Amino acid sequence: MHPILSTRNSFLLYLAAWVPLGLMLGFMLSVSGRLRWTESASITFPIVLVMVFVCLSPWYSCRSLPLRSTSKEKLLGQHLIAAMCVSTAVVVIAQILVAAFGSVFPGLQGQFRPARPVLATMVALIYLLSIALHYTLLEMESSRRAELLSREAELKALKAQVNPHFLFNSLNSISALTAVDAAKARQMCIHLSDFLRNSLRLGERAVVPFAEELTLTRAYLEVEQVRFGSRLRVFQDFDDGCSDCEVPPLLVQPLIENAIKHGIATLVDGGEISMTGRRSREGVRVVIENPFDPDAPETRKSGFGLINVRNRLQARYGSAARLEIQVEENRYRVILSLPCETRKVKLEEKAARE
Amino acid sequence: MKIRTVLVDDEDLSRQILREYLRDEEDVEIVAECANGFDAVKAATEHKPGLLFLDVQMPKLDGFEVLELIDPEVAVVFVTAYDRYAMKAFDAAAVDYLLKPFDLERFRTALQRVRRRLGESVRGPAASELKNAAQAPGQYARRIVVKDGTRVHIIPTGQLDYAEAQDDYVALHSAGKSYLKQQTISSLETALDPMRFVRVHRSFLVNLERVTKIEPYTKETRLVILADGAQIPVSRAGYTRLKALMERS
Numbered sequence: 001m002h003p004i005l006s007t008r009n010s011f012l013l014y015l016a017a018w019v020p021l022g023l024m025l026g027f028m029l030s031v032s033g034r035l036r037w038t039e040s041a042s043i044t045f046p047i048v049l050v051m052v053f054v055c056l057s058p059w060y061s062c063r064s065l066p067l068r069s070t071s072k073e074k075l076l077g078q079h080l081i082a083a084m085c086v087s088t089a090v091v092v093i094a095q096i097l098v099a100a101f102g103s104v105f106p107g108l109q110g111q112f113r114p115a116r117p118v119l120a121t122m123v124a125l126i127y128l129l130s131i132a133l134h135y136t137l138l139e140m141e142s143s144r145r146a147e148l149l150s151r152e153a154e155l156k157a158l159k160a161q162v163n164p165h166f167l168f169n170s171l172n173s174i175s176a177l178t179a180v181d182a183a184k185a186r187q188m189c190i191h192l193s194d195f196l197r198n199s200l201r202l203g204e205r206a207v208v209p210f211a212e213e214l215t216l217t218r219a220y221l222e223v224e225q226v227r228f229g230s231r232l233r234v235f236q237d238f239d240d241g242c243s244d245c246e247v248p249p250l251l252v253q254p255l256i257e258n259a260i261k262h263g264i265a266t267l268v269d270g271g272e273i274s275m276t277g278r279r280s281r282e283g284v285r286v287v288i289e290n291p292f293d294p295d296a297p298e299t300r301k302s303g304f305g306l307i308n309v310r311n312r313l314q315a316r317y318g319s320a321a322r323l324e325i326q327v328e329e330n331r332y333r334v335i336l337s338l339p340c341e342t343r344k345v346k347l348e349e350k351a352a353r354e
Numbered sequence: 355m356k357i358r359t360v361l362v363d364d365e366d367l368s369r370q371i372l373r374e375y376l377r378d379e380e381d382v383e384i385v386a387e388c389a390n391g392f393d394a395v396k397a398a399t400e401h402k403p404g405l406l407f408l409d410v411q412m413p414k415l416d417g418f419e420v421l422e423l424i425d426p427e428v429a430v431v432f433v434t435a436y437d438r439y440a441m442k443a444f445d446a447a448a449v450d451y452l453l454k455p456f457d458l459e460r461f462r463t464a465l466q467r468v469r470r471r472l473g474e475s476v477r478g479p480a481a482s483e484l485k486n487a488a489q490a491p492g493q494y495a496r497r498i499v500v501k502d503g504t505r506v507h508i509i510p511t512g513q514l515d516y517a518e519a520q521d522d523y524v525a526l527h528s529a530g531k532s533y534l535k536q537q538t539i540s541s542l543e544t545a546l547d548p549m550r551f552v553r554v555h556r557s558f559l560v561n562l563e564r565v566t567k568i569e570p571y572t573k574e575t576r577l578v579i580l581a582d583g584a585q586i587p588v589s590r591a592g593y594t595r596l597k598a599l600m601e602r603s
Binding site for chain 2: 169
């Protein structure tokens, strides 16, 4: 579909651009041929009408001659020939008009002769201008498409994923437990299955109730608890009001994963992860805090989980959601604030619209 | 004689598996278990083990840093859930690389390799030399680990003033203190960011940020004066390198 014709606004804008162009054309004609404004207008108006349509046609020639993959000679040659054809055709039309108006405006035929080269040049220039415009439009469209594609790819890549190393480490713990504590091994299998099943189920959905995200996070913590034993301690306190807020899935769990990997796991004696959730009129505010070793070896340092969560927030809420990171000596704090959309609110909004 | 073995892993259950698999091995004796890198270095010094099972990601020091600080004759088997360190591990002359979780059969293969290696008893180059071979291009060490008896010092590279070659060792000077590490100055040089550290002399490597003044010394040589007043000789080639770098920054 032609981009100018695709929406009413763009077409109106295009027509509006023709007003000054038409005025200029008429002015040039009247100056060069010393025509009266009525004479000039009666020739210019039909010509402009023709040009309005002719100048949409480069869309097709521009598409068949892409800027990057066409040689300069071919590009220049083809478009110049087209411009000359258009300008010749318009001059012929103008000549026919002049002949037709001969009875109304006596002497017009003679006066128009010196204006002919001016008209031909103007028309050719306007046509070349429209070619430039179409190349710009093509470029804009291709960059927009590229952006759309990369965004899609990004969203796909950002889709919450279970960290495979978490799985390998958990399976290793189960493998160790089978020999010493079979019941505990079985229990860990069940926790791990709970977590995997839920993360698969929730990962497919665009949003989930906050309560379900918390359940998932707790299942994750149960598994890690077996791995880290007494090194991992957890404090949690969430307002009831948070439960039915709809949030993108796997938003809190990666933050906890981060807190363990870059925090608890770097400490010989481990530490406590504190997670709290507060509900206010603005939305939900989740704070996750953990100790860490600022002098930890380099192998631990990476913040992909955080970037992923931040990008997903950005994609969904724009500037309405925030992910803030505070580091104080050996404490790491992540503050997540996002608007609370409950299903009830959405239904009410929907009802209000209808 | 039994193979004296140290288990290093910050997870209790991971050591548990190793213990279980080693129970029936008549020729292996577990002499210590460690849950972090510092303890591992300490145990390796105190117990003089022949074999080390070593996790990569641990508190304090990672497995590769531990490897740098212990006797290169110790046979090392890495045990980790990450496959991405395998190349680096073999470059650091590890005997084997076990991916968690692993079965008894795989574990026994690793032990067979250990026995073969210990039987050969060829002295390989120090791990600190080999570590650089595995270094990714454009990535430089952010810290240097040094062992002092059973204690381990960590020097962030930004706090290193200069290094001086002393036979098989380098003396690392940082904040008025000096630490000896078994490493050649050339291998230290390749581990550090060449935009920040200059080899001003065959025996000296200088942190560019510490240089305050350059003075003529003899006809051919100069001296750089560091922020703490230390005077370092500069050779003619070293001066060319220093000048080139200072003009760039």
